[in-house]
Amino acid sequence: MTFQQLGLPAARVIANIERRKTFPLKRANKAAHECTANGGTALDAMYASMHAGFDRSCEINSLKLSILHAIKLGTGHPLIRARYGERARMLKALPIDTAIWVVDKWYWIERGKSALSLNVLREMRVMLRMLRRSSLRDHLPAILSLVCEDQ
Numbered sequence: 001m002t003f004q005q006l007g008l009p010a011a012r013v014i015a016n017i018e019r020r021k022t023f024p025l026k027r028a029n030k031a032a033h034e035c036t037a038n039g040g041t042a043l044d045a046m047y048a049s050m051h052a053g054f055d056r057s058c059e060i061n062s063l064k065l066s067i068l069h070a071i072k073l074g075t076g077h078p079l080i081r082a083r084y085g086e087r088a089r090m091l092k093a094l095p096i097d098t099a100i101w102v103v104d105k106w107y108w109i110e111r112g113k114s115a116l117s118l119n120v121l122r123e124m125r126v127m128l129r130m131l132r133r134s135s136l137r138d139h140l141p142a143i144l145s146l147v148c149e150d151q
Contacts, residue, residue, distance in 0.1 A: 020068065023061050028053035067123050067130075075146035083120055088147040096140045100128045 031052035032045040040048070052058075073080050087106070091099040107121040131140060 020061055020065050024053045024058045027055075027058065063119075063122055063126065066119070067126055070123065070127070075143060081147055081149060084124065084147050085149070087120065087124060088144040092141055092144040092148060096128065096132050099140065100125070100132065103128060 028049040032049035035045040035048040036042070070080055070083070075081075087103075091102060094102065103121060103124050107118070107125060110117050110121060128140075131143070
């Protein structure tokens with residue numbers, strides 16, 4: 001079963017992925033253009049382009065892209081099960097608000113340790129919050145069971 005079968009519109013997810021892929025390049029080009037339009041040198045335009053292409057908003061965009069990619073793959077994909085399976089197994093019996101609190105606690109404990117673990121926890125934090133705001137909030141145990149391969 002995939003996230004799409006649980007009610008998340010696949011077309012919207014794919015459209016968001018396509019739109020977000022070009023976001024950093026568009027921001028960098030816009031910054032370079034604005035710099036040269038305001039009388040900046042080519043070197044200034046290059047620095048503005050680099051800064052806009054690698055700033056905090058692009059980091060957030062990258063996080064959202066990885067989440068959208070995970071949603072597109074669905075719960076049955078081996079990559080999703082390997083990436084989130086163990087943590088999902090620990091959250092399976094919890095209500096959504098408690099699961100969010102637990103993942104936040106894990107995140108703050110893991111800070112300064114493994115970058116991969118932090119990325120997984122960042123993604124889980126956002127996905128759980130998205131789920132809490134959607135009509136699927138009551139389906140958390142079913143979704144986590146699918147990720148854990150408990151059929």
